[in-house]
Amino acid sequence: MIVQAKLASLKGITLREWVIRFFFGGAVCVMAGLVAKWFGPIIGGLFLAFPAIFPAGASMVEAHEKKHKARVGLDGTNRGRTVAGLDAAGAAMGCFGLAGFAFVCWKGLPDFDTGVVLALASTVWVLLSISVWLLRKSRTFRNMRGRQTTLHTFRSS
């Protein structure tokens, strides 16, 4: 299976990390609202795609991987940063879905029911993000043939 869901990994998140994520998310939403209020919806709209949780998420990914390696007596510094880099690559691919979400809202909101538009936009976000990820993954698979170094990088993801 290409994608796995591991609920057990939630146990590794500390209360402090939950609070940081909640605070970051809440603060950015407040900021987005204030920017829209001060500068209008055109500039305010840019902040709807602000990398809200990304810095906190990437640093936590790095810390978790480092801790994971430390348990077996290894220095996981480089490993942690590599995995954080993969997380960032995933976020870059997710931006296609984010743009798709915005496009559906832009075109759909004035004429259709809000709930329907938001549901459709969310579906487009999921499908587009996963499609881009699968496309990238298939290219990675192709490039892996005959490249042992790339294979090592993929395994580390």
Added chain:
Amino acid sequence: MIAGGGVLSSTAAELIVRFVIGGAIVSLFAVIAEVFRPKSFAGLFGAAPSIALTTIGIAILQHGKEYAAIEARSMILGAIAFFIYASIASWLLFRHKARALPTTLGLLPVWLGASLALWYIHVAIEMLERKV
């Protein structure tokens, strides 16, 4: 006096609602991201429309659908800027093994600069089209 207090309290209430709902939605996407493997797939949720889902609903209630649609149009430019930002962050972390938090925080001006540059280009194109 009463009206002023009312405006102040409604603004404060709106900010609290934004903070709580925004924090909850962002945390929800963080949970989803934490569950999935591999990490490149989990990273997709780092670009989830968490702020948009919070803000668009409030914008519709306060200003109407047209206002929210204008915000959504600008959001496309913000998403392109996010792509530039995340691509640079990925390159620095993956290839140069930079530390995650300073890198991702230090690159936020790149997102802002790219967003504003794209917005400026968009406005310039619109003005040129009007002239033609």
